[in-house]
Amino acid sequence: MTSRDRAVVLALVAVFAVLTLAVGIPASAPSAEASPSAPTASGDSGFAVYREGILGRPSSIDPLTAQSQADRDMVALVFSGLVRLGPDGTVQPDLAESWTVARKGASYTFRIRPDARWQDGSPVTSADVVYTIHALQDPEYTGPGASSWREVTVTAVDDLTVRFDLATPLGSFLLAATQPLLPDHLLHDVTAADLPESQFDDAPVGSGPYRLVGWDALEAHLELDPVTGHPPAPLATPSPTPTTAPSASSSAKPRASATASSSASASPVPSPTPSPTPAPTPPPGSIQPEAIDLRFYRDAASLMTDFRAGLLDAASGLMASDASALAAAPHARLLDYPRTTYTGVVLNLRAGHPLFQDATVRRAFLQAIDRPALIAAVLGQTGTRADTPIPPSSWAYDPSATSPVAYDPAAAAKALKKAGWTQVGGSWRAPKAKTALRLELITPDQDSNPLVYATTKAVADAWTRFGVAVSVVALTPHDFVDTRLSPGHFDAAVADVDVGLDPDLYPFLASTQTTIGGANVAGVQLPDLDRKLTAARRYGPLATRLAAFKDLQRYLGQAELTLPLFFRSEPVVVSDRVWGPTPREIADPSGRYWDVLTWRLANGP
DSSP states (O other): OOOOGOOOOOOSHHHHHHHHHHHHHOOOOOOOOOOOOOOOTTOOTOOOOEEEEEOOOOOOOOTTOOSHHHHHHHHHHHHHSSSEEEEEGOEEEEEEEEEEEGGGGEEEEEOOTTTBBTTTBBBOHHHHHHHHHHHHHTOOOOOOOTTTTTTTTEEEETTTEEEEEESSSOOTTHTTTTOOOOOHHTTTTOOOTTTTGGGGGGOOSSSSEEEEEEEEESEEEHHHHHHHTOOOOOOSSSSOOTTTOEEEEEEOTTTTTOOEOTTTTOOOOOOHHHHHHHHOOOOOOOOOEEEEEEESSSHHHHHHHHHHHHSSSEEOOOOOHHHHHTHHHHHHHHEEEEOOOOEEEEEESSSSSOTTSSHHHHHHHHTTHHHHHHHHHHTTTTEEEEESSSSSSSSSOOOOGOOOOOOOOOHHHHHHHTTTEEEETTTTETTSSSSSEEEEEEOOOTTTTTHHHHHHHHHHHHHHHHHHEEEEEEHHHHHHIIIIIIITSSSEEEEEOOTTTTTHHHHHGGGGGSTTTOOOOOOOOOOHHHHHHHHHHHHHHHHHHHHHHHHHHHHHHOSSSSSEEEEEEEEEETTTEEEOOOOOOBSGGGGGGGGGGGOOOOOOO
């Protein structure tokens, strides 16, 4: 893989980083420890407190060293970036008041708000941006974003101006600027390698809306910061989506109220996500949470028990089935946040593996899977069928370019026979084969990723009923990625791939990514596809990018290079005491806090 091919500026778009994240979270084990005690109606500290139970435990409250979901949740509340996510797929100013783009997307210049402050009162400057990006680029840093910034040059133009120069201009760079920043004035002499051992985690100082007062393995208490916790004012005009090309900047305004203007032809793309269940109308006297208590749980049963007992206002991190059951309780509702995680069957398409080289065969194997039934069994009330690796919730998705494949085993059998396959005694034989096909389907093991494991078992059952002998091989995360997928030692695999809020499939399917260590584990080598992948990720006007994504989506829907199964959602259960959370597409569950400053609580238990 060349240095140019590594110039991917969104964290987790490289499939190996995604696969490692997807399979590396241990399943929860039952715990006999006591649940946190109940706060008063207005919170232990005497004012309005939002109380959320999270399945999992924290270990590091640092944007660069966060590992668990609990870590990333706290980072999202305590830290902030130059820009932030907004409604309807928009990207809006945060620490930066404006930005400009030059050299056809190869250079971005951000102007930091003069009133931007850290929670200790120190000003946010370009030095903080430079420190954070240099730490991400440090060869000693091996965290999730390690490879994302290596070919981006960051320069402090002055104290409040910072410029990024990209070796490969990408339309998705604006989303990369949501990267939470670290304070240079506190960490200037701390290297990336030393960050995990620093004392910064004990009392982290961020620039986000909530200040972390204290935390341990069981709970964390955060309070609305008087300096950084201002609620966002209504935007006068929409700010750019990931597809737009920002031009001249707007005037500076207080936190989160300024906008960056865009070209006349660029406008936000309404998300096709189904409208969420509306929150109840806030009762008179509802107030903004002045504090947030996060409670951490080892097992789902304890979390659900405390929610039902009224000790929590929300529950997150649950499996879809548990979340659906909990949402059925009185005065509770389910919020469904569509995610950019694509779950599908990755096929070995390397030259030495002829089994799935024929698109007709690939489509037949997809037709043999009852995906609606699979989704209902694995995801319950959450998630959406995938027709290509581009999420239906994405701004880049075009329903007119899809080619949905319905469950039809009879049509699948007819297609295989036309492709030269034969069926003997109910079992399928590939062309010229003398014995029935025995297919090995690899998966992360149940402990590391129960959802993908359950999906794999459902796919295997479907193919077995269709007449294919399937052997499911469950592997540890290391063996799944490094021993089998990366060197191409597999027939088929069920895997998660995060395609990002600005869908970038280049790392996953481009010919240049087929080397050992590359992300194209299927071994796809198609020059025509390479051109379409490049066109879709290229910086440019909204209309041009939408046309490129439509072309790519149509191609992928016909080729079925991977077998699309579903896009999951992130279920969060909230009580009627909570008003305001609005689902939007997210890349990580911590993205559910994108509108936290607009949340309100009923004034009472």
